[in-house]
Amino acid sequence: MEMQPVIPFEPVLAAQLPSGSQWIAQIKWDGVRMLSYYDGNHVELINRRGNRRTLQYPELTVPRSYCRANSFILDGEVIALSGGKPSFHEVMRRDSLKSETAIRAVRPQVPVLYMVFDMLYCNGVWLLDQPLSRRQQMLSEMLLPHLHVQNVPSYADPAELFSAALNGRLEGIVCKDINSTYAPSGKDKRWQKRKIISDVTAVAGGVTFRDGIVNALLFGLYDDAGKLHYIGHAGAGRMTAMDWRNLTAQAHNLTIPVMPFASLPQRSKGAVWIKPSLVFKLHFLEWNSSGTLRQPVIQAQVDLPPEDCRIGQRG
Structure with missing residues (x-):
């Protein structure tokens, strides 16, 4: 593909939740960070380390079925559920496979969801310098209903979401400044993760x-x-x-x-x-x-x- 893999932006670990109207919060998923690339002809799934995972997740290889953009780069996390909650062990049952035969056998046992929370490129235009609020608006406009793809919801009250995640025994939450641009390979306090586990x-x-x-x-x-x-x-x-x-x-x-x-x-x-x-x-x-x-x-x-x-x- 012509698109070069992007090293995703990372949140820093926080001891306290940030406060202020510029902050939104999202659930932190216990899965595999994944970017989906589509140049109009080919689709590739590439993980945080730049390794291809297109073979492992055939549910996500028909880009037109989950995004109306003619070309895009989506950022999100591939998860699998166990007991109704994200399970890293379960998603690794898919991510670690190397052969199409094994993937076909395990696919019905371990269905996956692509939880998308950012859009970095759309219809030939880079969105990295756009504020998160604008990127989320574009994402909402471009994503289509799909069995295996979901737009990660954002919440205006980080403390309330953290309490819900705590009650649900989830991994934690990520707080993001809605004015933040996207810095490939970056890691700073504009994105902050608060862990429960x-x-x-x-x-x-x-x-x-x-x-x-x-x-x-x-x-x-x-x-x-x-x-x-x-x-x-x-x-x-x-x-x-x-x-x-x-x-x-x-x-x-x-x-x-x-x-x-x-x-x-x-x-x-x-x-x-x-x-x-x-x-x-x-x-x-x-x-x-x-x-x-x-x-x-x-x-x-x-x-x-x-x-x-x-x-x-x-x-």
């Missing part, structure tokens, strides 16, 4: 076994000097028996003789060290004063480089 992307540096199968992983984050610091171990989560068997095979191939962590982890008894290459998304309650996670829960294995797992995520 904390998460972190961490790399495994060790495993423990039970009856020959991996039953827990030891996780770490890198500092600016490239040292891997232990942040906790986890065996609970959304992993299936098949996931654990696959992980066991991976671990056997990654075994190393030297501990990869900067210091000996608290839970090192019986641990087998592995090359830090397997990356996972974890949910947790809070950071302990020791720098470890309280009650980490594995959500899914993700296709990200280990070097992205940095201490700066603690925000």
Whole structure:
């Protein structure tokens, strides 16, 4: 395609909700950030890291069915539901697939929704310098009713939406300045996220076994000097028996003789060290004063480089 992939604008983590009439709030979806590109001839779905995901989501490959624009770039999040709520584990069942045969088999089991919240390009014109209010107006005018595509609603009262998200046990909310322009690869306080469920992307540096199968992983984050610091171990989560068997095979191939962590982890008894290459998304309650996670829960294995797992995520 002629359009070059855009690195999406990101919100910063906020401890308090912003106040003022210029702020709107939207639900923070526990899914996969996705930009949809259509140049009038071809459509591509590209994730936050610039990797193509068009194959994984065939529901979104007929652009004329969900947007009346002759060309566009939409920004949003692909989600899948479990128990009526967004589930990162479920959407990764689709996002991690590489073959059309597997995608066809899983598609009826894991339907997806594309939750669109911004429009960056429309009918040959870039909208990046337009205020968010104008971009949202364009989005509302251009999106068509579709089974798998929804326009993310905005709310004028961030505190009220945060309370609703809290009651619904959702991931959190994102507050946006309606006057904000869109800065590709940017990250600043014009967009702020307030989390209810904390998460972190961490790399495994060790495993423990039970009856020959991996039953827990030891996780770490890198500092600016490239040292891997232990942040906790986890065996609970959304992993299936098949996931654990696959992980066991991976671990056997990654075994190393030297501990990869900067210091000996608290839970090192019986641990087998592995090359830090397997990356996972974890949910947790809070950071302990020791720098470890309280009650980490594995959500899914993700296709990200280990070097992205940095201490700066603690925000």
